[in-house]
Amino acid sequence: MIRVQAMPFDPGGELNTFTASVAGAGAVVSFTGLVRDVSGGLTSMEIEHYPGMTEKALGAIRAEAMQRWDLAGALIVHRFGVLEAEEMIMMVATASCHRKDAFEAAEFLMDYLKSRAPFWKREVTRDGADWVASKTEDEDALKRW
Amino acid sequence: MQILYFAWVRERIGLPREEVETSAATVSDLINELRAREARYDMAFADTSALRVALDQELSEFDASLKGVREVAFFPPMTGG
Numbered sequence: 515m516i517r518v519q520a521m522p523f524d525p526g527g528e529l530n531t532f533t534a535s536v537a538g539a540g541a542v543v544s545f546t547g548l549v550r551d552v553s554g555g556l557t558s559m560e561i562e563h564y565p566g567m568t569e570k571a572l573g574a575i576r577a578e579a580m581q582r583w584d585l586a587g588a589l590i591v592h593r594f595g596v597l598e599a600e601e602m603i604m605m606v607a608t609a610s611c612h613r614k615d616a617f618e619a620a621e622f623l624m625d626y627l628k629s630r631a632p633f634w635k636r637e638v639t640r641d642g643a644d645w646v647a648s649k650t651e652d653e654d655a656l657k658r659w
Numbered sequence: 660m661q662i663l664y665f666a667w668v669r670e671r672i673g674l675p676r677e678e679v680e681t682s683a684a685t686v687s688d689l690i691n692e693l694r695a696r697e698a699r700y701d702m703a704f705a706d707t708s709a710l711r712v713a714l715d716q717e718l719s720e721f722d723a724s725l726k727g728v729r730e731v732a733f734f735p736p737m738t739g740g
Binding site: 547562563564566567570571592603604624627628629630631632633634635636645646647648653 | 663665713716717718732734735736737740
């Protein structure tokens with residue numbers, strides 16, 4: 515399941531719904547990403563995306579995870595638009611018979627959607643606004659898969 | 660051909676998308692055509708190592724052919740998650 519939305523989401527509710535949909539799985543892992551105020555002056559974070567390609571890219575990343583690991587299900591929810599500090603940006607959840615597959619697949623989903631899904635973050639602070647630069651370590655993180 | 664720009668590429672060029680008539684064979688040829696147009700394009704495409712390209716919504720390379728391609732998108736490295 516893939517969802518790209520402007521609306522906030524309830525991670526607890528999402529996780530309960532996801533868990534109910536993968537009856538029989540012995541392990542569910544989830545990760546939730548929040549807006550961080552790194553500089554101490556963040557007023558908002560704007561997330562731009564490429565409608566159409568975003569859904570395709572996330573679908574391909576999810577399909578790859580489903581193929582590589584023994585998963586009963588995988589969920590990706592990612593927001594776009596204007597978010598404030600502490601708001602939830604995205605979540606992934608994976609379900610499997612055993613925790614190893616669920617943990618690894620969740621990390622794989624995170625690593626790939628950081629640098630292969632067409633989202634761009636722009637931080638608005640009291641001093642102005644700037645696009646978040648991609649990090650070399652995010653690209654390097656893909657090599658382990 | 661429909662060309663889309665995202666993030667700071669969109670800001671530098673000043674528009675999110677445009678229809679372009681081109682006979683460019685590859686992405687690099689298209690970039691050269693665009694750069695010759697106006698300073699804002701020249702500036703946006705000055706450092707292609709800071710850019711990524713998608714052809715019909717699939718990540719691609721600068722030496723890729725544009726044959727049959729309907730939608731080209733230029734953007735900086737992605738920062739999701």
